[in-house]
Amino acid sequence: MAIYESMLDEAMRRLLDYDRRRYWLANGWSIRFRVAEAPVTSGRPHGIKYSFTLHDVDRTRLLGFDNAHGLPRVQAYDHRHRFRRTAELVPYDYRGADELICDFFMAVEMACGQEGVPFEFEAEDIELEPEDDDGAEEPS
Numbered sequence: 001m002a003i004y005e006s007m008l009d010e011a012m013r014r015l016l017d018y019d020r021r022r023y024w025l026a027n028g029w030s031i032r033f034r035v036a037e038a039p040v041t042s043g044r045p046h047g048i049k050y051s052f053t054l055h056d057v058d059r060t061r062l063l064g065f066d067n068a069h070g071l072p073r074v075q076a077y078d079h080r081h082r083f084r085r086t087a088e089l090v091p092y093d094y095r096g097a098d099e100l101i102c103d104f105f106m107a108v109e110m111a112c113g114q115e116g117v118p119f120e121f122e123a124e125d126i127e128l129e130p131e132d133d134d135g136a137e138e139p140s
Contacts (some may be wrong), residue, residue: 015048015097026120028057029054033110043067043077046094052104054111061086063103063111067094081110 018033025031038049044067051066062084064078067077078092094100112119 011097012048015050015101018052018101024122025112025117026116026122029112030055030059030115046097048097050100050101053081054108063107065092065100065107080107083107083114088139103112 001026005107015035016037019035021033023031031052033050033052035052038044038047041045042061049067051064051068053064053066054062056062061081064081064086066079066081078094080090080092084089092103109119
């Protein structure tokens with residue numbers, strides 16, 4: 001069991017390393033990550049709080065994955081905000097740190113496909129943002 005637990009620890013460290021990163025897509029959209037350790041609760045049994053969002057060129061949120069708040073009538077907090085319908089919340093089945101990252105990037109790639117824009121990153125524009133950033137949704 002210790003090998004399995006250490007793999008989970010490594011995956012969680014990778015996830016935590018995404019905190020405060022913003023990646024810019026070639027079309028001007030950006031992907032923003034907020035992730036932090038949190039007390040284990042029934043709503044956040046993984047011990048993290050997170051908010052992963054895709055924004056357009058005007059910084060309007062286009063889609064997101066987070067556990068910042070619970071879903072109505074559901075105890076779990078993990079959910080997605082639909083592409084271009086971010087007020088619509090859909091439960092997200094959290095299966096692990098690596099899967100969360102992969103699922104989010106897959107959703108971004110699908111959003112790009114729906115809009116007919118390339119899923120290409122401007123790698124040289126990856127940056128860690130300062131603490132006093134634009135005030136957008138933080139995990140709470």
